[in-house]
Amino acid sequence: MEDKELFDFFKNRSTSFEEMPSEALWNKIQTNIEASKSTTFFSASKIIILSVLVLATALIGVFIYTNFKTSIEEKTIHPNVNEIIEQPSSTASRIVSEIDTLKKRAETDTLKPKKAFKKPIVTVKKDTFMVFKKLQPLLKTDALKVIDSKFDIDSLKIKPLVKGNRLLFETKQLLTPIEFDSFVQKVLDETKTNYGALIVIKAKGNKPFRQIVKFPEKISIPKSTIQPIHTTTKLIMKDSMIVSDSIYFNTKK
């Protein structure tokens, strides 16, 4: 028997294998389909619920973190300021009195050299307060200024130090950046007519400010206010103007 004959023998009879499976098989298939459908639905809903939970947790986390951060920032500035304002008079006065006694003792003590109290380390006025060194880095200049509520920018009446074309305004008072800005503005307003002058403004705790007062580029002058001295030539006032520090007239000649 040839291979081909054998193959054909089986191929031609392959339909004899075909047979409808039992009825129970379809029921089994149907049950499995339903089960897989519900599993798919369950897993899909599970994924949705899980993702919602994760998202909610993340949101709550962010909310808590933001609140925590804000409260820390508030605690860093305000409570300390309150503490400083509330606490001081007794502590400060106690320190001052201690320093005074030590000073007196040092003055009266003739055996020991007086150098121990040549320069007291801490000088505190009785009506002010103490800012402890370890608290200082936590407080910005603005926070410190909150305490000194008496400060007024108009109180800074500083006479400028004139050196040629240079006007130096300097204050040794500690200014916040905002105060320094208003101080600069005030000085600039006062010196706005000092054309060509170099304005230098210095204040403790701020970078020096420098500016040259510029000449106005064009200033129109009303016709009637200026008359040319020259009488022989006929000058026309029509386009007269001041450019820097000169007055120009146009002439037809």
Add this chain to the structure above:
Amino acid sequence: MSENEFIIGCQKQDSKIQNLVYKTYAPKVFGICKRYMKDRERAEEMAMNTFLTVFQKTNQFKNDGSFEGWILRIAVNSCLMELRKKTNFENEYPLEALQSTIENEVLGNLDENDIEKMLQLLPEGARIIFNLYVMEGYKHSEIAEKLNISEGTSKSQLNYAKEKLKKIVAVFNQSKIKEYGR
């Protein structure tokens, strides 16, 4: 009902259409499964796996062939997946031991169209490869790739299946002649 309607119905998970698909293709699918598996129970199990895969993955069907062809390919692959785990294709059988007295008795009771029982006389490895090569029309290289065996193994198993089946058919024919001669 056309194949396209079957496909659309299966994609929509329409149970009526799924039942129609089952009724239309179940005999062929079950036939394939019977050829590969040793008993009916396992063949039914494979047929069930086939239809479950068909209904779940109808979206993956590309219209580059017939829907029926796609379903039958799934049936073959389902059987192979199951058999690949358990079958040792490297076993070699001596051709001398092809014909036993038991086989002769079996053959004596065979009908001309009872090729199912003829194939059952083959060892599992040889039967699978004979099915793939002769019935499904796969090449040795494809069989080797599918079953993760060498082409040589595929060829030797086919050769063994051929020789054995030739003898079975010859015995069958002789017994038939004798029967007619009486």
